[in-house]
Amino acid sequence: DAKTTQPNSMESNEEEPVHLPCNHSTISGTDYIHWYRQLPSQGPEYVIHGLTSNVNNRMASLAIAEDRKSSTLILHRATLRDAAVYYCIRANSKLTFGKGITLSVRP
Amino acid sequence: DGGITQSPKYLFRKEGQNVTLSCEQNLNHDAMYWYRQDPGQGLRLIYYSQIVNDFQKGDIAEGYSVSREKKESFPLTVTSAQKNPTAFYLCASSIWGVNTEAFFGQGTRLTVV
Numbered sequence: 377d378a379k380t381t382q383p384n385s386m387e388s389n390e391e392e393p394v395h396l397p398c399n400h401s402t403i404s405g406t407d408y409i410h411w412y413r414q415l416p417s418q419g420p421e422y423v424i425h426g427l428t429s430n431v432n433n434r435m436a437s438l439a440i441a442e443d444r445k446s447s448t449l450i451l452h453r454a455t456l457r458d459a460a461v462y463y464c465i466r467a468n469s470k471l472t473f474g475k476g477i478t479l480s481v482r483p
Numbered sequence: 484d485g486g487i488t489q490s491p492k493y494l495f496r497k498e499g500q501n502v503t504l505s506c507e508q509n510l511n512h513d514a515m516y517w518y519r520q521d522p523g524q525g526l527r528l529i530y531y532s533q534i535v536n537d538f539q540k541g542d543i544a545e546g547y548s549v550s551r552e553k554k555e556s557f558p559l560t561v562t563s564a565q566k567n568p569t570a571f572y573l574c575a576s577s578i579w580g581v582n583t584e585a586f587f588g589q590g591t592r593l594t595v596v
């Protein structure tokens with residue numbers, strides 16, 4: 377029971393910003409929001425996580441809505457290597473993955 | 484070089500045979516996890532362990548067994564009771580808790596013929 381909702385797919389152009397949305401309307405106050413990404417035939421890779429405040433790291437930014445019912449993963453400048461399946465996860469003692477969103481990047 | 488290692492990368496077995504997948508980590512993590520992934524699907528949790536000599540069932544534990552005798556190791560046995568064992572199996576480890584990142588191995592692709 378992933379309890380997050382993501383679009384199935386999204387396309388982006390190389391070197392443009394990408395905003396990947398996620399809905400988690402039933403999130404509880406102690407659940408963290410995690411994002412992972414997975415390339416074909418590889419294990420998932422951690423991207424970012426947060427609780428209430430917006431978060432930035434070298435890979436991406438995470439914008440969390442004030443009511444915490446949704447969040448957006450922001451890739452500031454998409455590259456071809458960013459093409460992957462991105463999973464938004466509501467973490468409450470363990471990570472439960474949904475189907476994720478497939479990001480395609482056009483050259 | 485710290486990390487999490489799964490072996491082998493590809494595994495073939497005959498139907499009705501038990502098979503054990505290896506997962507080793509040298510990150511000093513207390514928590515370890517096993518996931519199963521079918522084509523076009525997300526990951527589903529099979530078993531997880533918060534500490535040595537303790538483990539809990541995940542969402543799809545039937546037909547699988549695990550042990551956690553050492554902190555570094557969390558082997559998964561796919562038994563003959565698992566009705567549809569062909570899948571991509573992923574192992575992960577982390578510091579226990581949700582305010583932390585998990586590290587995944589590169590997976591073992593099991594094919595049962």
